[in-house]
Each structure stands twice: as C-alpha cells, then as structure tokens.
Amino acid sequence: MFQVHFEETEEAKELLSFLTKTMSSSLFIEGIEILHNDRTISIRYPNEVHQECLQLLRNSLKGFIIAFKKEKWFEKLLEQQYYYNEAEERHQILEILHSILEGEREDIELLPYIDENEMLERILQEFLSEQPSFYFESFETFRLKPYFEHLMNYLDAAIDEYKMEQEYQAFVHMLRDFLKGRESKYKKIFLVDQDGFQFFIEGGIPLKRSELAKIIDRKLVTNHPIYVDSVTIAPLISIAPEEVYVFTDNMDQGMVVTLKNIFEEKLTVFPLESYPFQEQVKY
Incomplete structure (x- = not known):
C-alpha cells in the first residue's frame, strides 16, 4: 500500500x-x-x-x-x-x-x-x-x-x-x-525605414538630420531619467505631429511598436514600397 x-x-x-x-x-x-x-x-x-x-x-x-x-x-x-x-x-x-x-x-x-x-x-x-x-x-x-x-x-x-x-x-x-498640449511643428510626418528612419513632410520634402537636431526639445533629453532615443523618438515627439505615417518592411520591430504605443491612433504603418516619393529616399 x-x-x-x-x-x-x-x-x-x-x-x-x-x-x-x-x-x-x-x-x-x-x-x-x-x-x-x-x-x-x-x-x-x-x-x-x-x-x-x-x-x-x-x-x-x-x-x-x-x-x-x-x-x-x-x-x-x-x-x-x-x-x-x-x-x-x-x-x-x-x-x-x-x-x-x-x-x-x-x-x-x-x-x-x-x-x-x-x-x-x-x-x-x-x-x-x-x-x-x-x-x-x-x-x-x-x-x-x-x-x-x-x-x-x-x-x-x-x-x-x-x-x-x-x-x-x-x-x-x-x-x-510630454506630447499633451504641444503645438505641432508639422501636421503630418512621414517616416521611411531605410538605413534608419528618414523624416519627410508633405510633398516628399526631407528633413535633414541637422534640422531635426535643432527641433529637438532639450528638456526631453536632459530632464528625464529614462534615455530617449535622439535620432527618431526625440525629434518626432518634439515635432508633435497630428498624424504619423510609417513606411517599413519590418512592422514588428521594437521602434515601430514603441511609436505605435506612444502615438496610438495618430500613427499608421504601411509597406516600405508604398511610400510615394521614393526618389527622395536615400538608399
């Protein structure tokens, strides 16, 4: 037993x-x-x-x-x-x-x-x-x-x-x-995922890195204990667009997921090839 x-x-x-x-x-x-x-x-x-x-x-x-x-x-x-x-x-x-x-x-x-x-x-x-x-x-x-x-x-x-x-x-x-109540510097921003995220405004006009660096609100990168990416997130938050369009072939990557979580319904993701101003994209 x-x-x-x-x-x-x-x-x-x-x-x-x-x-x-x-x-x-x-x-x-x-x-x-x-x-x-x-x-x-x-x-x-x-x-x-x-x-x-x-x-x-x-x-x-x-x-x-x-x-x-x-x-x-x-x-x-x-x-x-x-x-x-x-x-x-x-x-x-x-x-x-x-x-x-x-x-x-x-x-x-x-x-x-x-x-x-x-x-x-x-x-x-x-x-x-x-x-x-x-x-x-x-x-x-x-x-x-x-x-x-x-x-x-x-x-x-x-x-x-x-x-x-x-x-x-x-x-x-x-x-x-940080986004709440901020005035939009550009109503629409287009992010193209090619060798990092390239910024464009309406009409396919690129925003150069030097321009983005000037746009960044310094409080965003100096007054917060959590590191904020200064290449993509900081300039995008500082611009505070009403609409964000992301073009990428890797929709599940961490940066895209984070941007979705931050901008929520303001952000839309499309395939990379669907960006209409391909001639302006640096490859």
Missing part, C-alpha cells in the same frame, strides 16, 4: 483529483482501491500490479507538482521573499514565467534547460522505491530542492522581464504626457 500525508486538506483533494484523472485517462488497474480522509491518500492494490500502481502514483504526483504545487510555490515566493504583495503583480509575473517555460520568449537570454517531467520522474522513482508511505511536505523540502532550484532561474528571469516591462510602460506614459 502507498500512502501520502498532507498538512492541508486542499492539497490532499488535489492529488486525489490527479489520481482519478490519471486512472480514467491512461491507467486502468484492476483491483486498485483509492482511499482518502481529510489529509491522507491511501492506495491499496494486489501485489501483482505493484509496478503499474507505482507508475500511476508517479504520474499523478508529477501532474500535481507541475500543475498545482509549483504555482503555489511561486505565489508564496513572490509574496514572502520578493515582497510582491499585490495579486495583480504576481499574476503578471507568473504570466511571463509561463511564457518563458513554454519557450515563447525568444528574446530572453538562454536559461538552463529543464525537462520538468523527466527530472520529477527520476526523483520520484528513487524516492518511492524507498518510501511507500511519506509526508509530502518532507518530500517537498528535501527531495524537490534540485527541481525548485532549477525553477528559480526562470522565476528570476520573469521578475527581471516584469521590471523591464514596467519601466517601458513608464517610459511610454512619460512621452505621451
């Missing part, structure tokens, strides 16, 4: 749920009996299906740890060790964390690869062969330590990414505030 003891009734119920799902989806074992009280799960089985029952318990514990326990552990760590007391902040960090673990954040530096399923399978194989009856909290503290240490790399990366996103949002809001 296998027995797993918990300190919290909620966790015992969660493991029971994973055991039930595992049995119904992949592993039907004849003669098995699952018993539970508030905080203990017991699995009785005939001796001849010992290995099958062992695999059932391993699979269920892996699901329980990855889908339930890991989330609670991250939540607790964020609140008690990193002092993120707001639930919304923790939620945003966990969203980033999951996207990192699922490989959706290619821009983040390479992290040590972790195959959670394989690592937990190895830990559980060794542990359950020695301990058919155990307290989950002790197992978590002593045997899952390597697993959680690996996950810490991902949590740290998620926190760093969250901080950068917060700084970026503050940067965008600062530039939007």
Whole structure:
C-alpha cells in the first residue's frame, strides 16, 4: 500500500483529483482501491500490479507538482521573499514565467534547460522505491530542492522581464504626457525605414538630420531619467505631429511598436514600397 500525508486538506483533494484523472485517462488497474480522509491518500492494490500502481502514483504526483504545487510555490515566493504583495503583480509575473517555460520568449537570454517531467520522474522513482508511505511536505523540502532550484532561474528571469516591462510602460506614459498640449511643428510626418528612419513632410520634402537636431526639445533629453532615443523618438515627439505615417518592411520591430504605443491612433504603418516619393529616399 502507498500512502501520502498532507498538512492541508486542499492539497490532499488535489492529488486525489490527479489520481482519478490519471486512472480514467491512461491507467486502468484492476483491483486498485483509492482511499482518502481529510489529509491522507491511501492506495491499496494486489501485489501483482505493484509496478503499474507505482507508475500511476508517479504520474499523478508529477501532474500535481507541475500543475498545482509549483504555482503555489511561486505565489508564496513572490509574496514572502520578493515582497510582491499585490495579486495583480504576481499574476503578471507568473504570466511571463509561463511564457518563458513554454519557450515563447525568444528574446530572453538562454536559461538552463529543464525537462520538468523527466527530472520529477527520476526523483520520484528513487524516492518511492524507498518510501511507500511519506509526508509530502518532507518530500517537498528535501527531495524537490534540485527541481525548485532549477525553477528559480526562470522565476528570476520573469521578475527581471516584469521590471523591464514596467519601466517601458513608464517610459511610454512619460512621452505621451510630454506630447499633451504641444503645438505641432508639422501636421503630418512621414517616416521611411531605410538605413534608419528618414523624416519627410508633405510633398516628399526631407528633413535633414541637422534640422531635426535643432527641433529637438532639450528638456526631453536632459530632464528625464529614462534615455530617449535622439535620432527618431526625440525629434518626432518634439515635432508633435497630428498624424504619423510609417513606411517599413519590418512592422514588428521594437521602434515601430514603441511609436505605435506612444502615438496610438495618430500613427499608421504601411509597406516600405508604398511610400510615394521614393526618389527622395536615400538608399
């Protein structure tokens, strides 16, 4: 017989749920009996299906740890060790964390690869062969330590990414505030993405770099703690156009995304080839 003891009734119920799902989806074992009280799960089985029952318990514990326990552990760590007391902040960090673990954040530096399923399978194989009856909290503290240490790399990366996103949002809001109430030096600006962004006004007339440098409001680049790009963003903000037209073949690049966030509905993006005054563009 296998027995797993918990300190919290909620966790015992969660493991029971994973055991039930595992049995119904992949592993039907004849003669098995699952018993539970508030905080203990017991699995009785005939001796001849010992290995099958062992695999059932391993699979269920892996699901329980990855889908339930890991989330609670991250939540607790964020609140008690990193002092993120707001639930919304923790939620945003966990969203980033999951996207990192699922490989959706290619821009983040390479992290040590972790195959959670394989690592937990190895830990559980060794542990359950020695301990058919155990307290989950002790197992978590002593045997899952390597697993959680690996996950810490991902949590740290998620926190760093969250901080950068917060700084970026503050940067965008600062530039939007700077734009408010400014008089437009030109109603329409055309940005052509060719060897950097080239500035044009109506009629395809180019604005030279020397002209743009004179237009820049010095308060924008000297009075703010966040660095403002002096080649594209600073002159464009200083001009404060009512309409911005961007021509590019790379619509997802960081500069275009940032300009969209700053100018919002004032900005429209077109393919590079659609700019009507190609003869004025420097290639």
